[in-house]
Amino acid sequence: MRLLICAVLLAASCVPTLAASCTSRIAYVQRIIDKDVKTGFVDKKVHDDMGRDLAAATQACNAGNDAKAEQIISATQSRHGYPVR
Structure with missing residues (x-):
């Protein structure tokens, strides 16, 4: 019984982490492109295009479609020359 309770608690603790992963990655990429447009590393049009993809x-x-979100982020980064992690 203890093992079952531990397994349920472990599974429950992983769900918010998975959900937070795509939101944190989106925020991370958004911060990078915001910084890059301010410094002139990327053009405003590229920033806007990437912003639409991030939206x-x-x-x-x-x-709840984390896989699709991750795919969109990776494709956007790749298309605009940013390394994909």
């Missing part, structure tokens, strides 16, 4: 990733993330 789509946010919608997917909020809908």
